[in-house]
Amino acid sequence: MAFGLLLAGQLAAQSGTPAGTPAGTPAGTPAFGTLAATPPTASERAKWWAEHAFGAGPLAGSAVGASLLMAFPPRTYPREWRQGVGGWGRNYGNYVAMNVTGYTVKYGVAELLGEDPRYRASTETQVGKRIRHAIWFAFVDRSRSGRLRPAVSTWAGALASGFVTKTYMPRGFNDSVHAGQWTLINFGGFVGNNLAEEFKPEFRRLAKKLHLPFSK
Numbered sequence: 373m374a375f376g377l378l379l380a381g382q383l384a385a386q387s388g389t390p391a392g393t394p395a396g397t398p399a400g401t402p403a404f405g406t407l408a409a410t411p412p413t414a415s416e417r418a419k420w421w422a423e424h425a426f427g428a429g430p431l432a433g434s435a436v437g438a439s440l441l442m443a444f445p446p447r448t449y450p451r452e453w454r455q456g457v458g459g460w461g462r463n464y465g466n467y468v469a470m471n472v473t474g475y476t477v478k479y480g481v482a483e484l485l486g487e488d489p490r491y492r493a494s495t496e497t498q499v500g501k502r503i504r505h506a507i508w509f510a511f512v513d514r515s516r517s518g519r520l521r522p523a524v525s526t527w528a529g530a531l532a533s534g535f536v537t538k539t540y541m542p543r544g545f546n547d548s549v550h551a552g553q554w555t556l557i558n559f560g561g562f563v564g565n566n567l568a569e570e571f572k573p574e575f576r577r578l579a580k581k582l583h584l585p586f587s588k
Contacts, residue, residue, distance in 0.1 A: 411516040412488055420490055421479035424565075425472045434467035450542045466537065474533030474558055481525040488516045489525060491569040506566035510559065530559035 412420070424430060441463045445454035453459050482489040492514060494505035513523040534555025538546045568575070 411518075412490060417479070417483070417489060421475060425475040425479075430471050430475075431468070434464055434471060437467040438463035446545070448544060453542055466541070469536060469540070470533040470554065470558055471561075473536045474529040474561075476529075477532035478525045478529030478562075481528045485521075485524060486515050486517075487521065487523075487525050488514050491566050493570055502570050503567065506570040507563055509566050510563045526559075526562050530555050530562060533558040 438460055442454060442460050451459075453462050479489055481487070491506075491509060494502045496502050496505065509523070510526050511523055512520055513526065515521050534553070534557075535548075535551040537554050538548070538551050540546070541550065
């Protein structure tokens with residue numbers, strides 16, 4: 373109930389356009405993340421989906437997740453899922469499948485409901501407020517026109533990415549309890565992606581300072 377009250381309060385704060393809101397913002401839109409100059413086009417939204425579902429970053433993240441699971445497997449994990457190249461490949465495939473499913477469902481639901489699937493960075497400068505904004509954006513996001521709305525596409529993506537594991541995980545790990553656990557983990561992944569997007573400028577400056585190859 374507490375979350376419902378917070379969500380309702382955030383969405384109901386439509387008592388006028390705050391100072392500092394970009395020109396052209398619909399009246400009553402609270403200052404919650406930067407506003408795009410124009411609504412995202414269909415091709416821009418499709419590009420966003422492709423990058424998040426199949427891009428180099430997600431594929432690398434899946435490799436890290438598979439490696440960690442191989443290093444610290446569940447006690448009753450089957451041998452073929454915790455040993456050798458084959459085990460690593462199965463775990464990597466699991467992470468890739470969850471990521472592709474999650475972002476495909478998020479993209480599809482956003483298309484149906486008119487949500488803008490992209491993250492909108494905070495207008496704040498304090499680190500704590502920016503972190504809070506990134507977390508909250510997994511619960512409330514914006515429509516293509518800039519209106520606040522529940523982040524239904526994010527919730528649907530997390531749920532789908534968790535329950536897709538029931539179709540291929542080994543016996544004892546393909547039940548609803550484990551699927552629910554993956555759902556929570558993957559919802560945290562969406563939050564983590566928000567945080568990465570929020571602090572991307574700082575990461576890029578650090579990478580450039582260290583002369584890393586991906587600093588541009």
